[in-house]
Amino acid sequence: MAEVESGPHRCQxxxxxxxxxxxxxxxxxYLFYIMxxxxxxxxxxxxxxxxxxxxxxxxxxxxxxxxxVVIRISDRAGGIPSSCASKVWSYVYTTAAxxxxxxxxxxxxxxxxxxxxxxxxxxxxxxxxxxxxxALYLGGSLxxxxxxxxxxxxxxxxxxxxxxxxxxxxxx
Numbered sequence: 001m002a003e004v005e006s007g008p009h010r011c012q013x014x015x016x017x018x019x020x021x022x023x024x025x026x027x028x029x030y031l032f033y034i035m036x037x038x039x040x041x042x043x044x045x046x047x048x049x050x051x052x053x054x055x056x057x058x059x060x061x062x063x064x065x066x067x068x069v070v071i072r073i074s075d076r077a078g079g080i081p082s083s084c085a086s087k088v089w090s091y092v093y094t095t096a097a098x099x100x101x102x103x104x105x106x107x108x109x110x111x112x113x114x115x116x117x118x119x120x121x122x123x124x125x126x127x128x129x130x131x132x133x134x135a136l137y138l139g140g141s142l143x144x145x146x147x148x149x150x151x152x153x154x155x156x157x158x159x160x161x162x163x164x165x166x167x168x169x170x171x172x
Contacts, residue, residue, distance in 0.1 A: 011043040012057040019064045024160045030134040031158075034142070037127045038073045038154045045077035045152070068140075069158045076151040085146050091129050 042058045061072040080088060087093040128144075135142040140158040147153070 011046055013039065013060060014057045015060045015062070017062045019062065022062060022064045022069060024064070024069050024158070025162070026158060027138060030138060034131045034134055034156060035071070035073075037131050038156070041127065042073060042075035042077060042152070042154075046075055049077045064160070067160055069160060071156040071158075073154045073156075074151065079148045079151050080144075080146045082148055085148075088128055088144065089132065091126055094127075 039058065039060075046058065059072075059074045061074070063070050084093075084095070128142075132142045135156060135158070138158055139161070140156065142157075143155045145153040145155065
């Protein structure tokens, strides 16, 4: 979250956790990518609306029960225009062309997967569809709730798996 807060579209991120300490087995690389993409999209939308850090914050909510973990990212950046809403899952649709650096993020330090350069896919319309594929790969799902004129809520559902169950499933 700190990388997005201090990135090219500065923003304020508020986090809430209604479930207390949450531990679950996951693949950090994919979870990091999904979270960074969703937060960056919200930050860019807020900056384009000229609310930036002084405007309404992006809210990240985390909750869980025995079977799943849910992360909600909620912005109040005006939502996705109805004319574009059906295109957000397309691999060729992007609104990042007018963003600084062509929509690419500038990494000053290596990320969790040791990427120091700009992402080669940033600004090419691959972000949200790839996030949804990663969520499906992890056994979960990603949904967007567009509130035209208000904002977007992104819901990431991740199924819990027990580490021992995962290890047992690998043995023949």
